[in-house]
Amino acid sequence: MKVLVLVKRVVDYNVKVRVKADGSGVDIANAKMSMNPFDEIAVEEAVRLKEAGIASEVIAVSAGIANCQETLRTALALGADRAILIETDTQLQPLAIAKLLKAICAKEQPQLVLCGKQAIDDDANQTGQMLAALMNWPQATFASNVIVANGTLTVTREIDGGLETIEITLPAVVTTDLRLNEPRYATLPNIMKSKKKPLETTTPQALGVDVTPRLTTLNMAEPPKRAAGVMVADVAELVAKLRNEGVIA
Amino acid sequence: MTCLVIAEHDNSSLKSATLNTVTAAAQIGGEIHLLVAGSACAAVAKSAAKITGVTKILLADAAHYAEQSPENMAALIVAHAVAYSHILAPATAAGKNIMPRVAALLDTAQISEIVAVHSPDTFVRPIYAGNVLLTVQSLDAVKVITVRATAFEATAESGQATIEHLTATADVGQSKLVSRELTQSARPELAIAKVVVSGGRGLGNSENFHRLLEPLADKLGAALGASRAAVDAGYVPNDFQVGQTGKIVAPQLYIAVGISGAIQHLAGMKDSRVIVAINKDPDSAIFQVADYGLVGDLFEIVPALTAAL
Ligand SMILES: Cc1cc2nc3c(=O)[nH]c(=O)nc-3n(C[C@H](O)[C@H](O)[C@H](O)COP(=O)(O)OP(=O)(O)OC[C@H]3O[C@@H](n4cnc5c(N)ncnc54)[C@H](O)[C@@H]3O)c2cc1C
Numbered sequence: 374m375k376v377l378v379l380v381k382r383v384v385d386y387n388v389k390v391r392v393k394a395d396g397s398g399v400d401i402a403n404a405k406m407s408m409n410p411f412d413e414i415a416v417e418e419a420v421r422l423k424e425a426g427i428a429s430e431v432i433a434v435s436a437g438i439a440n441c442q443e444t445l446r447t448a449l450a451l452g453a454d455r456a457i458l459i460e461t462d463t464q465l466q467p468l469a470i471a472k473l474l475k476a477i478c479a480k481e482q483p484q485l486v487l488c489g490k491q492a493i494d495d496d497a498n499q500t501g502q503m504l505a506a507l508m509n510w511p512q513a514t515f516a517s518n519v520i521v522a523n524g525t526l527t528v529t530r531e532i533d534g535g536l537e538t539i540e541i542t543l544p545a546v547v548t549t550d551l552r553l554n555e556p557r558y559a560t561l562p563n564i565m566k567s568k569k570k571p572l573e574t575t576t577p578q579a580l581g582v583d584v585t586p587r588l589t590t591l592n593m594a595e596p597p598k599r600a601a602g603v604m605v606a607d608v609a610e611l612v613a614k615l616r617n618e619g620v621i622a
Numbered sequence: 623m624t625c626l627v628i629a630e631h632d633n634s635s636l637k638s639a640t641l642n643t644v645t646a647a648a649q650i651g652g653e654i655h656l657l658v659a660g661s662a663c664a665a666v667a668k669s670a671a672k673i674t675g676v677t678k679i680l681l682a683d684a685a686h687y688a689e690q691s692p693e694n695m696a697a698l699i700v701a702h703a704v705a706y707s708h709i710l711a712p713a714t715a716a717g718k719n720i721m722p723r724v725a726a727l728l729d730t731a732q733i734s735e736i737v738a739v740h741s742p743d744t745f746v747r748p749i750y751a752g753n754v755l756l757t758v759q760s761l762d763a764v765k766v767i768t769v770r771a772t773a774f775e776a777t778a779e780s781g782q783a784t785i786e787h788l789t790a791t792a793d794v795g796q797s798k799l800v801s802r803e804l805t806q807s808a809r810p811e812l813a814i815a816k817v818v819v820s821g822g823r824g825l826g827n828s829e830n831f832h833r834l835l836e837p838l839a840d841k842l843g844a845a846l847g848a849s850r851a852a853v854d855a856g857y858v859p860n861d862f863q864v865g866q867t868g869k870i871v872a873p874q875l876y877i878a879v880g881i882s883g884a885i886q887h888l889a890g891m892k893d894s895r896v897i898v899a900i901n902k903d904p905d906s907a908i909f910q911v912a913d914y915g916l917v918g919d920l921f922e923i924v925p926a927l928t929a930a931l
């Protein structure tokens with residue numbers, strides 16, 4: 374079966390972003406960019422399915438500016454077979470991305486789409502569920518274990534009270550949680566090889582998708598800072614302070 | 623303008639995050655209806671009818687709503703959406719699973735995890751692990767929203783809503799529950815506890831985590847939480863994780879033990895009222911958000927603190 378894996382280019386998780394002085398956006402002109410960490414987990418899972426002989430082909434897809442090619446090359450170095458970039462300078466919101474991916478799914482006919490549960494920049498946690506809805510496919514979000522057998526998918530999901538295991542029919546969308554696997558690093562030979570793997574570019578226009586944003590950003594601001602705290606010398610002082618705050622008896 | 627709030631429950635009792643979500647709906651304005659979908663869940667509808675501000679309970683009771691699968695829930699919600707200007711659910715694992723599906727079927731953008739309501743179409747939500755607060759305006763006819771419970775008070779329960787029975791939508795199938803392994807605990811629920819004791823990699827292993835933190839949590843009537851590192855290393859189950867990609871908590875007192883204070887962790891706890899940090903490294907980032915910091919070896923400090931309470 375064909376597996377599609379979605380990869381987003383985001384500000385690296387170690388970078389503390391700053392809001393521009395006029396509140397119009399964040400200043401990421403010189404920030405280090407990386408593949409969204411949850412997408413690394415998605416790529417790893419797809420590649421393992423290929424190595425297990427379950428996936429026949431792994432196709433990495435990214436939507437955004439031309440630089441997303443770098444993220445796709447990383448996915449290729451990690452083991453994806455080919456890549457598709459949906460290139461646009463328009464700021465994409467999850468609904469638009471889901472519509473773009475629906476168009477790609479119509480063309481590629483994958484049996485499984487793997488993506489991250491959440492992009493660490495917009496923290497939306499929407500795209501996979503939206504794609505599943507538009508395709509009328511089942512979904513298994515926040516996956517910490519995935520088994521494919523006999524045309525069904527058995528997925529263990531991280532939920533608020535613990536874990537649950539569900540069985541869903543294929544084709545389906547799975548979104549990854551942190552404990553699904555530990556992604557590998559790209560080796561130098563594989564990075565070299567990835568440069569020769571096919572990377573096709575398309576556009577929202579070519580796919581016939583209107584990507585006009587539905588949500589308008591009015592402002593971005595940094596949250597209020599907490600008042601500076603104090604260091605206490607020992608346990609006795611800590612207990613006295615906490616009693617004074619009224620948070621312990 | 624009428625808001626529909628999706629109730630979260632386990633077929634026998636209502637989850638408290640629903641009450642915070644109703645408060646967000648009340649701030650939007652207009653009438654508030656509440657959807658209770660489940661199986662043999664009439665008791666939930668009855669208790670939900672008491673939520674202040676809710677005028678009508680929509681009760682959809684059928685076997686295929688028992689697990690509230692996103693496929694069946696989205697079909698049901700979409701079938702009733704035309705009557706509503708806003709559809710809201712708590713930003714819990716369940717709400718996050720269902721609502722984007724609803725939004726996509728309605729061709730609407732979802733506004734995730736709002737922390738403030740400015741007007742019926744303008745909301746504030748954190749992005750970049752809480753380092754940025756984004757104010758967004760929605761241009762869609764129906765607004766689909768998830769609500770961060772810690773940012774809104776729980777509404778009172780002195781109302782008297784009517785209960786209307788809905789005809790069930792067809793079973794979508796596609797998904798089947800195999801099993802659930804829920805963490806059993808006599809402690810308060812992490813997301814709503816007044817006091818949280820959280821442990822990180824500094825605890826070293828699962829045995830230490832429990833041996834040191836349980837007695838402290840017992841004394842304080844606290845819930846236990848953890849950093850991602852502690853969960854990944856298997857000290858505690860996944861549902862203990864506090865942070866950007868775990869649970870968001872805002873207790874009266876948060877005690878961070880052996881946690882360095884990565885931004886992803888801070889995202890989940892920095893709105894707590896009083897934060898205490900215990901860490902041997904005076905330069906660790908956790909001290910920047912702590913009201914009270916104590917530098918030293920947690921293996922000495924935690925037992926001493928437990929004894930002093
Ligand atoms: C996509 C993504 C999502 C993430 N989501 C989350 C999330 O939701 N929640 C989360 O917590 N993290 C999350 N993280 C991980 C985060 O970046 C940090 O790696 C993690 O929070 C570190 O956990 P820690 O503080 O327990 O461990 P460490 O950073 O290793 O810190 C351990 C601390 O213990 C102290 N210590 C050690 N021994 C002792 C002792 N004897 N006495 C006192 N102090 C001691 C050390 O000084 C140190 O400060 C995420 C990361 C990524 C990439």
Ligand SMILES: Nc1ncnc2c1ncn2[C@@H]1O[C@H](COP(=O)(O)O)[C@@H](O)[C@H]1O
Pocket residue numbers: 379380381382409411412415434435436437465467470487488489490491492493495496497498499500501
């Ligand atoms: N622009 C994009 N290109 C490719 N995949 C994306 C894009 N945006 C989101 N995704 C996928 O959807 C997941 C969830 O993103 P979000 O809904 O924005 O939190 C991400 O982890 C990616 O796998």
